Amino acid sequence: MELFHDPKIDWLGKKWYFLGFSLIFSVAGLLSIFFWHHLPLDVDFRGGTVVRVKFSAHPDADRIRSAMDTAGLHDARIQQPYGPAANNEVLITLSLQATSASAIDQGRATIVNALSQHYSQNGSQAQGKIDLDNVSDSTLASWLQQNDPEHLGNTVDAQTRYQNQATAVVHFRDDQHSGIIDSIDDLRGVVDPAVLAALQQNAWLSGFSVRSVEVVGAQVGKVLQHQAELATLYSLGGMLVYLWFRFELIYGVAAVVACFHDTIITVGAFSLSNQEISLTVIAAILTLIGYSMNDTIVVFDRIRENLRLSRREPLAALVNRSINQTLSRTVLTSGLTFLTVLSLFLFGGEVLRGFSFALVVGILIGTYSSIAVAAPMLVAYQDWRSRRGKAASLPAAKKARV
């Protein structure tokens, strides 16, 4: 099977279309960054409090809102649904201002308390009942030990027995049912009948479960932001130096410009779609800087090889021929990586959503740019040089190909 059989596409003839396409996307991204959504930063960089809560049924935003208002958290942002609607998840966010420096976890504690008070049924919480949706296994074990529904007394055997059952309940809840128990009756078979009876009588289900909490102070966020900027610059610099060393400076410059173009469009896509940039997104962008270099190298390698073989051919034609010769491998390699990234985007879950989104966009743009940005830049550079009456041809290579 072969996707591209000896293609003869005039890539350089379409350079104005490419330029237009690149400009539209970069400028749209930049406009959005400067004037519209700006750079939507994740809590990692921005600082603040984010609590991710899962509910047993479709969460009622108004109800959560009123719970937050009662607790005095008027600036809480409630993002609902978070992820697929079937997950019944909500993201509750507090700004950095509401996340005071002295008591960094206060916001989190207030949110959780507000929820458990609001979702307490018939004052279950006030009656000192135990909430099976949020209890930890050690607390449940000591609660069982204290209530001793199986009348085992205070022995080591009893302790192990209750501890094992507590662990089984928590395992049932967390590992098999995503943190929420639908009904206490579901625990039949998980625990002994006597324990089940005790739970039915003295435990309740709040119907929500805190899945993750992130609290970031201003200082940490700033440091991370600075680190991310540095890392991106070092990556681009590292690529420039490597390509300079392997080819010629102009190849390195062309590749880095293409990479920079990819980075801007990818970041712009985050701004346009108002998705938050987190630490893992930065990781994805850095990976892209390395990866989108790959296709560029494949094309450059071929250009250099052809330059050595046929010195008479006009550069534009030679570059076209090189792109066409390597087209199938450029498309295949990117396409296969794209397949894996797509599967990550579709099945990898909410936590990795931003990461895989960056890769999905970045790989498409990266492949496009090695054909449409990097290679034409070499030709443009040569045209510019010949207009100034300098040596007409592109330096082939410093050394013979290994």
Next chain:
Amino acid sequence: MKTNIKTRLIVIIAVLVVFVFGIFRVPHGLSGSALKQALLQNIHLGLDLKGGMHLILQVKVDEAVGTETDTDVASIQSDLQKNGIAGAVVSKPDANRPDFIQVANVPAAHASDVSSILENSYSTRFDISPGVGNSWTLTMKPSVENDLKQRALEQAIEVIQTRTNTLGVSEPIIEPYQLGSYQILVELPGVSDLGRVKDVIQSTARLEAHEVIGDGQSWPDQQSALQALGGYLPPDAELVQSVPGAASEGSPTAWYELKKIPIWGGTDVRDAQPGQNPNTGEPEVDFYLTSAAGSKFSAWTGANIGKYMAIVLDNRVQEVAVIKGQIGDSGNISGGGISQQRVKDLAMLLRTGALPASIAFMQETTVGPSLGADSIHQGILASVVGFLAVMIFMLVYYKGAGINADLALFLNLVILLGFLGFSGATLTLPGIAGVILTIGMGVDSNVLIFERIREELRAGKSPSASVDQGFAHAWTTIVDTHVTTIVSAAILFIFGTGPVKGFAVTLTFGLLANLFTAVFVSRVIFDAHLSRKLHGEPISI
């Protein structure tokens, strides 16, 4: 040629065996659950998969410097007193500069004495400079101050380690956090109850005994206390709030004027145990001092009978009592309706030692166990789908050679997981993404080689020559592409934290393994295949 293939095959099988061992070691059986258990034992999961807490703490090291200079202030005062110099005021004038001591109002007659006392005893640790009107300023030398801060950080780490051990956390990580100054990174797998962790970690647990100035009088609030003292607090005194019931059963919270320098302090406590008040049966904490502090305390109480003394814990007066006689090396904390649980925790905290300075929380990330479990499921699903998609595509597109690529890819995965098992590196959720990405990027090498082979075949070369040329020409490109991606991953590893580091690790390992599988293994499979064919017979690619 044949033997050559055999040796290379043996190398490949040996590598396979070694890395499979890396993944599973010796499992207890071959059943699914036994293998799963063996896998989980060898591959460490990160907090984002296992659930747990990630904290960044700031040690307020300036406080440690402040405590040190407080002692120096006291010792300068006593040095001056010993030499019969009266009237000089030793103080720390700037609250924001704990490293800064001022000696002022020195009578002109004693100026040279003071100068020589300071030079002789304090110049090793302080930069001393004379100021206007017979005054001197002592600034702690930067090297001394840094040592002090560093020691405070190390002590804090040690204390937190001991305390988290009592929480029963397995494999906690407590280490200096490199991105901040004097910050600590704490990772507690399997813990999600922040309230308890916070109490245990953040309690300074600094237990001190202070002399109460005057006859033990107190004021209901800070304002009235200052008023009663004429709006002026002597430099060696401080106002400290008490817990309810500090003075007597049921007494309300109040403010006391205490001597700043404690009679004994944090590091002087040797042991602490939960106990019971023999008279009331109420819970209390019994503490014991080290022998040096004990004898100091007994001498001091002997000399100050009739005065008042306060026991202060974390800057709150716990108890105020009149000194009725010499007190030895023990005492107790009670009152304030202290609960049984609090008594137990407090005794533990005092036993593990005081923090040298208080601690602030800078960042907290908690991943609930249910989210971790879901993340694992999603990560595995995405990996399997991505892996299968790539494998099927290679089979369809390259037919026979596709099998070759798929074998190499599978081996790549085994080596990557084996690497993780051997190195003890942590697998995080982005790390799983790194595994998926490795599959996608790893197959790129095969594509580069196969496309080149096809090109050579089209140019009319024989199959074996084409394979030869294909590998030879693709090699430099493969090295180039690997280097660029690994450079990116290395920068990520250097700058990244936690989960992102995990991603950089798997990506790097995966790509290194790929150099072996795509270039060496795949070549051996081709050669083995070609050696069974007649010369010039076509290959499936």
